[in-house]
Amino acid sequence: MRSSSWTRRRRVGYAFIAPVFLFLCAVVLFPLGHAFYTSLLRVRGLSSTFVGFANYARVLTDDAFWHSLGVSLAFTTSCVLLHMAIGLGLALLLDGLRFARTALRIAFLTPWMVAPAVGATIWLWLLEPQFGVVNYLLVAWGAVKAPLAWLGEPALAFASVVAVDTWRGVPFVMLLMLAGLQTIPREQYEAAAIDGADAWQRFRYVTLPNLRYLLVVASTLDVINTIRHYDIIGVMTAGGPAGATEVLPVLLYNTAFRGNRFGEAAAIGVLLLAIVLAFSLLHIRAARLER
Amino acid sequence: MKRTSVLRWIVALAALAVVLFPFYWMLNTSLKPQTEIFLSPPTFLSSHWSLDAYATVLTQRPVGRYFLNSLIVALGTTALSVVLAALAAYGFTRFFPRGATPFIVLLLFTKMLPETLLIIPYFRLMSDLGLLNTYAALVLAYSSFALPFSVWMLIGFFRSIPRDIDEAAMIDGATYLQAFWRVILPLARPGLVAVALFTFLIAWNSYVWALVLTTDSSMYVLSVGIANMVGEYRVQWNELMAAAVIAAVPVMVLYSLLERHLVNAITAGAVKG
Numbered sequence: 001m002r003s004s005s006w007t008r009r010r011r012v013g014y015a016f017i018a019p020v021f022l023f024l025c026a027v028v029l030f031p032l033g034h035a036f037y038t039s040l041l042r043v044r045g046l047s048s049t050f051v052g053f054a055n056y057a058r059v060l061t062d063d064a065f066w067h068s069l070g071v072s073l074a075f076t077t078s079c080v081l082l083h084m085a086i087g088l089g090l091a092l093l094l095d096g097l098r099f100a101r102t103a104l105r106i107a108f109l110t111p112w113m114v115a116p117a118v119g120a121t122i123w124l125w126l127l128e129p130q131f132g133v134v135n136y137l138l139v140a141w142g143a144v145k146a147p148l149a150w151l152g153e154p155a156l157a158f159a160s161v162v163a164v165d166t167w168r169g170v171p172f173v174m175l176l177m178l179a180g181l182q183t184i185p186r187e188q189y190e191a192a193a194i195d196g197a198d199a200w201q202r203f204r205y206v207t208l209p210n211l212r213y214l215l216v217v218a219s220t221l222d223v224i225n226t227i228r229h230y231d232i233i234g235v236m237t238a239g240g241p242a243g244a245t246e247v248l249p250v251l252l253y254n255t256a257f258r259g260n261r262f263g264e265a266a267a268i269g270v271l272l273l274a275i276v277l278a279f280s281l282l283h284i285r286a287a288r289l290e291r
Numbered sequence: 292m293k294r295t296s297v298l299r300w301i302v303a304l305a306a307l308a309v310v311l312f313p314f315y316w317m318l319n320t321s322l323k324p325q326t327e328i329f330l331s332p333p334t335f336l337s338s339h340w341s342l343d344a345y346a347t348v349l350t351q352r353p354v355g356r357y358f359l360n361s362l363i364v365a366l367g368t369t370a371l372s373v374v375l376a377a378l379a380a381y382g383f384t385r386f387f388p389r390g391a392t393p394f395i396v397l398l399l400f401t402k403m404l405p406e407t408l409l410i411i412p413y414f415r416l417m418s419d420l421g422l423l424n425t426y427a428a429l430v431l432a433y434s435s436f437a438l439p440f441s442v443w444m445l446i447g448f449f450r451s452i453p454r455d456i457d458e459a460a461m462i463d464g465a466t467y468l469q470a471f472w473r474v475i476l477p478l479a480r481p482g483l484v485a486v487a488l489f490t491f492l493i494a495w496n497s498y499v500w501a502l503v504l505t506t507d508s509s510m511y512v513l514s515v516g517i518a519n520m521v522g523e524y525r526v527q528w529n530e531l532m533a534a535a536v537i538a539a540v541p542v543m544v545l546y547s548l549l550e551r552h553l554v555n556a557i558t559a560g561a562v563k564g
Contacts, residue, residue, distance in 0.1 A: 012467045013386025020379035020442060027435040028401050034412035043415075093303050098296070106547045107307055110314060113546040114539045115496035117514040122317045122535055124521055125528050131329050133316055140332070167310070179554045228405035231498045235518045249407040256411055257503065269408030280403045284396065 039266035048263075055267035065268065067243060068251040075162060075247050076227045082166040083222055084215065087173025092207070094174070095181045105178065112171035120235035123164045127151060151237050154244030161233050161245050169226065173218055180214040181207070213286075220283035228276055248272045317539070321345070321532035328528050344533040354534045356509060357516035360426075361538075364501070364512060365494035367430040368437050373487050376441035377479070380449040381471050385457065391446055398439040409435060410503045417504055424507045432500045437490045444489065448482030449475070485552040488545055495542060513538040 039055055041048040059065045094104055111119060126134050127150040135147035150160045188206045197205065208215075230249040233239065239246030239254055246254070248268060256265030320328065322340035348354040383391040413432050414423075422428040456478065457470040465473065476483070498514040505511055511519065517534050520526065546553070 009386065013382050016382025016386065016467075016471075017379045020375045020438070023375055023434070024401065024438065027431055027438070028404070028409075031409050031412040031416065031435065032404065034416065035408050038411055038415065090306060093299060093306070096296075096299050097303065102550065104303065104307065106550055108310055109546065109550075109553070110543055111310060113492075113543050115498060115514045115542070117498035117518045118496075118535050118538050119313070121517050121521060121531065122313045125320065125532065126313055126316055128528075131331070131333070131528075133333055136331070136333055167313070170310075175554060224403050228403075228407065230407050231514075234499065234502075235521070249405060252405075252407045253410075253499070256414075262411055262415065266408070266411050269405060269411060272405050273408055276403055276405055277400075280400060284399065 035266050035269060038262055039270050041263045041266075043260075043262040045260075051263070055263045056271075059264055059267045059271065064243070064246075064251065065271075068246050068248050071158075071243070071245065072227055072247040075158070075165075075233075075245070076223055078162045079165045079169060079226045080219055080222045082162070083169040083173045083226075084219055086166065086170045087218075088177050088211075088215075090170065090174045091177035091181055092203075095178060105175070108174060109171045111168050116168060116229070116231035117235050119168055120164060120232045123160075123167075124151075124236060127160060152241060154242055157237050157241055158244050161236055164236065165226065165229070165232050168232065169222065172225075173222060176214060176218045177211065180211050184210040216286045217283065220279055220286055224276055224279050224283060227279070228272065248275075314539070317532045317535050320529055321536050323529050325527065325529060344527075344529040345537070348530045348533050348537070352530065352534075353509065353511070354513075354516065354537060357511050357513045357534075358537060360510060361495055361512040361514075363426055364429045364433060365491045367426060368433040368494040369487050369491045371430060371434050372438045372441040372490050373445075373483065375438060376445045376486070377476065377483065379442050380445035381475060383446055384449040384452075385454060385467075391450075395443060395446065398443050401439045402436065402443075406436065406499055410499060413500070414503045424505050424510045428504050429501055429512070432504060433494045433497060436497070437493055440493060441486050441490050444486045445479075445482065448479055448486070451482075452478050485549060488549055489552075492542055492545055 040050060040052060042051045042054070090108060094101060094108070097104065126132055129135060129147055129149045129152065132147075132150075134150070135144075138144045139147060148156060151157045184207065188210070189202055192202045192206050227247075228249055229247075230253060233245050233247055233250050234253060237245045239250040249272065252265050252268045252272065255261050255268060259265075319335065319337075321344050322342070323334070323337055324339050324341065324343060327334060327337060327339055383394060410432075413428075413435075417423050417425075417428045417432075452475060457474055460470040460474045461467070496514065498518065501512045501515045502518075505515065508516070508519075513534070517531065517538060520531050520534065
């Protein structure tokens with residue numbers, strides 16, 4: 001009697017969770033499998049032939065892939081370091097204010113709220129070489145002599161997309177760090193002050209150790225989010241000029257939807273997935289270890 | 292003490308000015324007449340501000356249509372995701388509480404899939420099925436990243452509702468479905484509303500899926516329609532910025548209303564993994 005009501009209970013439970021499982025299989029697992037399958041095909045228009053791992057061999061011997069991997073790593077490293085440094089700095093700044101904290105927090109979050117594609121469009125106008133306000137201000141302040149072609153030169157274009165991604169990515173880290181700062185017991189600061197610690201020492205020996213866990217978790221999560229991000233670069237440069245901003249997701253998109261080489265693009269995607277998964281494992285381990 | 296706090300405020304407001312400047316410039320440009328856009332030096336405040344660019348994009352350009360498309364797709368995604376997520380969150384927290392954590396880790400992985408990898412099968416499958424340029428394709432595609440998020444957040448909310456409550460309802464003779472529908476859902480309403488709004492915003496802000504799954508400009512969502520306006524022969528920046536305001540302002544308002552839940556929503560992914 002007892003066991004039959006228990007199995008009935010299980011059955012009811014399955015009925016509640018089954019729809020999500022089925023749906024996730026249909027919208028995530030099946031497409032993912034299909035993507036793997038596509039990476040083994042050569043797709044030419046409507047016809048496709050099975051080529052085994054030829055796409056991977058081709059991608060891995062292609063200079064464009066290695067170049068793109070380098071751009072991705074440089075982009076992700078620069079962005080994440082900037083997100084973390086500025087995000088932590090802003091959090092410390094806001095945490096010390098007495099009033100208007102909620103309003104300021106919301107105001108600082110706005111770049112993160114807006115669609116990246118829309119944010120990137122606004123920046124396209126700000127950075128417009130002839131009439132853009134950024135060039136106007138820099139020339140007016142004497143920072144540069146002549147207007148710069150922000151998205152027209154490789155090094156400048158790379159710096160520009162990093163700057164825009166920083167603008168968008170900082171609030172996320174700031175919010176996490178603000179939450180983290182709230183959890184640090186006040187007594188620790190008081191004890192440090194009694195011991196005669198100055199502001200830097202309090203940061204170094206109280207704040208940082210307390211935030212260590214959150215810093216690791218936030219940076220691994222940020223790496224995962226940045227390395228697979230397409231929208232900002234897709235809108236601003238589409239990978240140009242001369243491939244200077246062609247991070248892996250952009251290379252993938254261009255290969256598939258501009259070059260019509262779906263098999264190769266899927267292979268690039270699987271390699272990108274492998275990189276993301278490696279960081280995911282790191283992230284999950286970091287999130288678990290210190291609990 | 293007093294001096295450091297003044298200094299803090301100065302640095303904070305300077306930083307805020309830099310962060311918000313792009314939005315000020317978006318708004319400023321959107322209010323200018325066409326002839327004033329290309330003035331040098333540019334005008335930071337203008338006596339010619341008007342809503343003409345807004346009228347133009349809403350009447351002579353399909354921005355109203357983009358808005359409607361974004362709304363339909365985001366609402367469809369939200370409805371689908373929240374219904375499925377509520378069932379699953381109830382199922383996990385009430386029937387398989389131990390299974391919830393492994394399931395959350397699984398969701399974590401699906402949340403981390405590169406969307407550019409998934410758009411390839413979505414594009415190929417939807418074009419094979421003749422579903423390009425349909426709301427259905429967009430809603431299905433969007434649920435692939437919205438649903439894991441909704442389930443994840445709702446499990447958190449449902450966990451905070453004591454199980455004694457639905458057990459008490461069942462002792463009073465309610466069935467599981469009645470307990471879920473009459474007791475738990477009303478109690479979870481604040482959580483449901485927050486999750487629904489977040490799901491809506493995530494869908495509203497997405498770009499690359501719709502970029503790939505729509506080729507007919509009457510089916511563009513706002514993000515795609517706006518980004519595509521940049522590619523035009525002669526960009527009308529005031530109109531473009533007016534469209535950007537139309538896309539950005541509702542999102543800012545909704546997120547600000549959700550501020551209280553924001554830390555939870557974000558840290559759900561970062562801390563409770």
